[in-house]
Structure formats: C-alpha cells, structure tokens
Amino acid sequence: DFNLAGEIWIIRDYFKKMGVETVANITGDGRVADIQRAHGAALNVVQCSGATMDLAKLMKEQYGTPFLRVSYFGIEDMAESLYAVARFFEPRDPKIMSRTRRLVREELDALLPRIKEFRRDLEGKKAAIYVGGAFKAFSLVKAFRLLGMQTVLVGSQTGTKEDYQELYEICDEGTIIVDDSNPLELSSFLEEKAVDIFVGGVKERPIAYKLGVGFCDHNHERKLPLEGFVGMLRFAEEVHRTVMSPVWRFTRVGGGRGPNAAGFDSSPLMGEVAL
Known part of the structure; x- marks a missing residue:
C-alpha cells in the first residue's frame, strides 16, 4: 500500500485491534529497518496488486511467505479483507475472528446510518x-x-x-x-x-x-x-x-437540454456550430 493521505495508518489500526502486528509497510511510510525484517512476516497482504504482486510472489518463492490479494475500498471488500487475514491467523489465535467481527460491527454501526441518509438522495x-x-x-x-x-x-x-x-x-x-x-x-x-x-x-x-x-x-x-x-x-x-x-x-450532460431549474434555456442557440 502507498499510504495515500495516511490510509495505511487506518489499516494498521484495524490490524492492531484484531491483534495482528504489522511488521513493515511497503512502500508507503516504509522504514528501512522494518523492510529489512519483512521476510520474517507470516503473511503478505497486497493491496495494489499491479505494483506489488510481483514482490509478493518473489517473497513467497524465496522465503515461503504466503500472500493475500485484498482491497480496502468499500464496505464489503474492507470487511472481507479483515476476515481473510483473521482466517489465516485463526489456527494460531482462535479468538481473532471474534475480535474482527466485533471491529467490523462497531465500524458498520457508526457508518451505515450515514450511508442511509446519502442513499435517499443518490x-x-x-x-x-x-x-x-x-x-x-x-x-x-x-x-x-x-x-x-x-x-x-x-x-x-x-x-x-x-x-x-x-x-x-x-x-x-x-x-x-x-x-x-x-x-x-x-x-x-x-x-x-x-x-x-x-x-x-x-x-x-x-x-x-x-x-x-x-x-x-x-x-x-x-x-x-x-x-x-x-x-x-x-x-x-x-x-x-x-x-x-x-x-x-x-x-448539458449534468442538467440536460432545455429550460433548467434556474429559468435559463440551455438548448443550442441559432448559429452554434460543431467543429
């Protein structure tokens, strides 16, 4: 992940609440010392697959590190990404799935009422x-x-x-x-x-x-x-x-042709030409 606008800090906080330690960020907000020990991680979680999937495959080949391809955008994919990580670690930590479900539930309880308001207009x-x-x-x-x-x-x-x-x-x-x-x-x-x-x-x-x-x-x-x-x-x-x-x-595209709500006529005028 590239940590655009601090996004990776949001995801790291989710992992922390789940009980998962983030060993290194590649490449956003990365630290040399962290990247040096990245090969010891139990799992690679790949968000931008176009840029970093090759690296994940290389680490699997050289160090045996498995990887998951995820997306942190949207409710469904964000939740499934967390659940996928929880499923991976569940054999070692039987309680991780319950913590993850609680995290997702708390986030959705705060989010969905707002989404419902926007949906009425959209x-x-x-x-x-x-x-x-x-x-x-x-x-x-x-x-x-x-x-x-x-x-x-x-x-x-x-x-x-x-x-x-x-x-x-x-x-x-x-x-x-x-x-x-x-x-x-x-x-x-x-x-x-x-x-x-x-x-x-x-x-x-x-x-x-x-x-x-x-x-x-x-x-x-x-x-x-x-x-x-x-x-x-x-x-x-x-x-x-x-x-x-x-x-x-x-x-024209957003409001269409003809008289609009403000009383102006956006229809083509005589003399308009297309070039």
Whole structure:
C-alpha cells in the first residue's frame, strides 16, 4: 500500500485491534529497518496488486511467505479483507475472528446510518468509473451500489481478461466495460449514458470538466483517505456533495437540454456550430 493521505495508518489500526502486528509497510511510510525484517512476516497482504504482486510472489518463492490479494475500498471488500487475514491467523489465535467481527460491527454501526441518509438522495443516479487498476473498479462498483447508484460505465488501464470477466459478473446488465480507453471514447460514453458522476484519475479530470459532469478524484494525488470504513464515509460524502450540487443544472450532460431549474434555456442557440 502507498499510504495515500495516511490510509495505511487506518489499516494498521484495524490490524492492531484484531491483534495482528504489522511488521513493515511497503512502500508507503516504509522504514528501512522494518523492510529489512519483512521476510520474517507470516503473511503478505497486497493491496495494489499491479505494483506489488510481483514482490509478493518473489517473497513467497524465496522465503515461503504466503500472500493475500485484498482491497480496502468499500464496505464489503474492507470487511472481507479483515476476515481473510483473521482466517489465516485463526489456527494460531482462535479468538481473532471474534475480535474482527466485533471491529467490523462497531465500524458498520457508526457508518451505515450515514450511508442511509446519502442513499435517499443518490438512489438511481448514474456513475462512471475509469481507474488504473481493476481492483479499484471492483470495489467502486460495490460502493456505488451501496449508495443506490448504478454503474453504467467501468474500465481500467491495466485490467486482465480475468478482471473484465469479474467486472462483467458484478455489473448490471447494459453496463459498458472498457479497457485502456482514450478520451474520445470515454467522452462519448459519458454523454451517451448521461452520467451524474465520473470517478477517475488526473488524466480523466479534464474530460469531466469539459463535459460538465461531476468528478471524484481517485488517483495518487488525492488528499483525503478513501480506504477503510472511514474512507467509505468520506467517499459517500464526496459523491453526495458532488452529485447534488446545484451547478449541474447549467450543464448539458449534468442538467440536460432545455429550460433548467434556474429559468435559463440551455438548448443550442441559432448559429452554434460543431467543429
């Protein structure tokens, strides 16, 4: 994990409450002394599989260290990641699963009432996702579904055939799935599907701005943590704040053509040309 906006500290705190010692962080907030003893860990937990899966495989080959591929985004995947770690250590620590269940229950008790509030406004809204790694896309589809939103477009730059098969299985019928798409293709699909929010990285932000579509930053430059249960709350807050902004009534994709709520007509004027 790369510890974007302090995310790895959130996950380390979860592990501590479960009774699991974190030997080293690779690479976010890593320390030389910790990395030097990383080969002695009982388990590698891999979040960014595109960047560090090869390292995990190498450590398994050289040191016999098993690894788990996880995702810390969204409620479902965050909980399952903790449960997977608990299952691994359960033969050595029979009480770890009960501690993990208690941790997840406490987090959900605090989170779900807030999610319910956001869902009332977001039900039926449309989302588009285009990210670097497919593992993010899986979690984001589930996160939007929890908010009552439909993912109508999803894709990644580095996904494999197996990744896209999994996306196909978890997405709704009619969802457009793209691989390593270009700005023109993405723009066309965003307009075709009349999306309410587009989740992407630094290269996708200008597309959303030019089309007048809400944008959620999910790249390595973001300033707010989106991992963990608290990250899901921040994600929901950002999505709600963006989608429900009154500014979209003035845009074509976000507000549609014709008279809008402010009384202005956003239909094409005579003399407009397409270049």
